[in-house]
Amino acid sequence: MPRANLDKRKILEAAGALANEISVTRLNLKQLAQKLNIQPPSLYNHVQSLDHLRSDLMAYGWQQAGERIAEALIGVSGDEAIRRACQVFYDYAEENPGIFEAMAYCNRDSDRRKDGAPDRLTEILRRLCEARSIPEADVPHVLRLFRSFLEGFALLTHHGAFPKDGSARESFRYGVEFLIAGIHRLEEEG
Amino acid sequence: MPRANLDKRKILEAAGALANEISVTRLNLKQLAQKLNIQPPSLYNHVQSLDHLRSDLMAYGWQQAGERIAEALIGVSGDEAIRRACQVFYDYAEENPGIFEAMAYCNRDSDRRKDGAPDRLTEILRRLCEARSIPEADVPHVLRLFRSFLEGFALLTHHGAFPKDGSARESFRYGVEFLIAGIHRLEEEG
DNA sequence: TGACAAAACTAATTAGATTAGTTATTATAT
DNA sequence: ATATAATAACTAATCTAATTAGTTTTGTCA
Numbered sequence: 001m002p003r004a005n006l007d008k009r010k011i012l013e014a015a016g017a018l019a020n021e022i023s024v025t026r027l028n029l030k031q032l033a034q035k036l037n038i039q040p041p042s043l044y045n046h047v048q049s050l051d052h053l054r055s056d057l058m059a060y061g062w063q064q065a066g067e068r069i070a071e072a073l074i075g076v077s078g079d080e081a082i083r084r085a086c087q088v089f090y091d092y093a094e095e096n097p098g099i100f101e102a103m104a105y106c107n108r109d110s111d112r113r114k115d116g117a118p119d120r121l122t123e124i125l126r127r128l129c130e131a132r133s134i135p136e137a138d139v140p141h142v143l144r145l146f147r148s149f150l151e152g153f154a155l156l157t158h159h160g161a162f163p164k165d166g167s168a169r170e171s172f173r174y175g176v177e178f179l180i181a182g183i184h185r186l187e188e189e190g
Numbered sequence: 191m192p193r194a195n196l197d198k199r200k201i202l203e204a205a206g207a208l209a210n211e212i213s214v215t216r217l218n219l220k221q222l223a224q225k226l227n228i229q230p231p232s233l234y235n236h237v238q239s240l241d242h243l244r245s246d247l248m249a250y251g252w253q254q255a256g257e258r259i260a261e262a263l264i265g266v267s268g269d270e271a272i273r274r275a276c277q278v279f280y281d282y283a284e285e286n287p288g289i290f291e292a293m294a295y296c297n298r299d300s301d302r303r304k305d306g307a308p309d310r311l312t313e314i315l316r317r318l319c320e321a322r323s324i325p326e327a328d329v330p331h332v333l334r335l336f337r338s339f340l341e342g343f344a345l346l347t348h349h350g351a352f353p354k355d356g357s358a359r360e361s362f363r364y365g366v367e368f369l370i371a372g373i374h375r376l377e378e379e380g
Numbered sequence: 381t382g383a384c385a386a387a388a389c390t391a392a393t394t395a396g397a398t399t400a401g402t403t404a405t406t407a408t409a410t
Numbered sequence: 411a412t413a414t415a416a417t418a419a420c421t422a423a424t425c426t427a428a429t430t431a432g433t434t435t436t437g438t439c440a
């Protein structure tokens with residue numbers, strides 16, 4: 001039994017990869033253990049249960065997506081910042097269908113690992129809003145609108161709701177511009 | 191063995207109720223059979239598998255939601271029709287968390303039972319769009335935007351992403367009005 | 381170097397879906 | 411009415427995957 005030198009990080013990476021291959025729903029300890037070259041029960045040295053693992057994966061995904069978005073926003077502002085934030089989120093979700101599924105299912109089972117996970121995204125969006133002249137009372141609503149659109153669109157994409165001819169990407173961009181135009185309207189009216 | 195006189199309909203109703211209680215994820219044959227006063231294996235006389243049952247539940251949900259929306263739109267038009275369609279969808283999702291989860295997860299596993307299930311909603315939204323002077327090329331994008339918002343918002347609501355102080359409902363209405371305002375802009379510009 | 385903690389392992393348990401094989405009930409056709 | 415066919419239950423058995431128990435190995439650190 002040569003030790004595999006695992007840690008949470010490596011396990012989450014493997015779990016993420018596996019989830020991306022076969023979906024979070026079908027994520028299972030047998031295949032995960034295989035991928036890590038250990039026996040299934042050994043996973044319990046690192047993880048409390050399969051359910052916890054899914055929660056951890058959710059947190060991991062939000063963390064990673066948050067980092068990428070923050071990274072992409074360096075030195076950018078205004079409409080362009082909103083565009084980038086949305087685009088990076090979308091790309092992350094598209095590249096990581098399984099992890100995104102976990103993210104979307106966030107608090108499905110319980111509030112166990114809520115951890116304020118998606119708050120990073122909300123926080124970023126809030127800053128972007130606050131850098132504008134949107135009426136203060138509107139901001140929370142606008143944030144929820146954005147999150148709904150972002151997660152909803154990605155969800156639908158993954159579930160094959162849109163044709164695979166690439167038009168989804170175009171629709172996504174359209175949606176983002178539509179929302180940005182709405183923000184301009186708020187700024188003018190407010 | 192007095193016969194329970196079951197049919198797909200009754201089974202789906204029971205499954206829906208159970209899913210609403212414990213979530214689709216935890217939906218299981220044992221409890222379902224219990225609810226129907228039969229033994230678990232007997233369910234296989236009516237259903238191919240648990241996975242198929244979930245798919246069937248998805249279709250059932252879309253069907254039911256579609257009916258309610260169509261019903262609510264009788265004699266209504268313009269902005270008010272959009273408002274109502276959205277509101278009824280939201281109410282359905284809120285009253286039926288488990289079924290909605292199935293609907294959202296639509297083609298998760300395979301395209302097995304796609305059945306054009308959510309097309310009813312899309313079809314209704316399309317008609318509402320076409321009754322307006324939105325540039326034709328924009329219509330498909332607008333539809334996707336609406337669907338993303340509707341399903342995304344309901345998803346987030348269910349997962350406790352929004353506080354339970356009732357402000358979610360307000361945000362939902364806000365979102366709908368925001369989108370309607372955007373449509374007006376399209377009509378003016380187009 | 382010896383003891384302790386961590387991380388693997390194998391073997392056993394449990395739970396739940398599914399299949400096999402059987403029996404009872406209903407519907408249908410004479 | 412009655413025999414027959416189809417349907418829907420049932421019980422018992424199987425299979426798979428998560429989890430727990432108990433043991434051994436490996437690495438760290440006094």
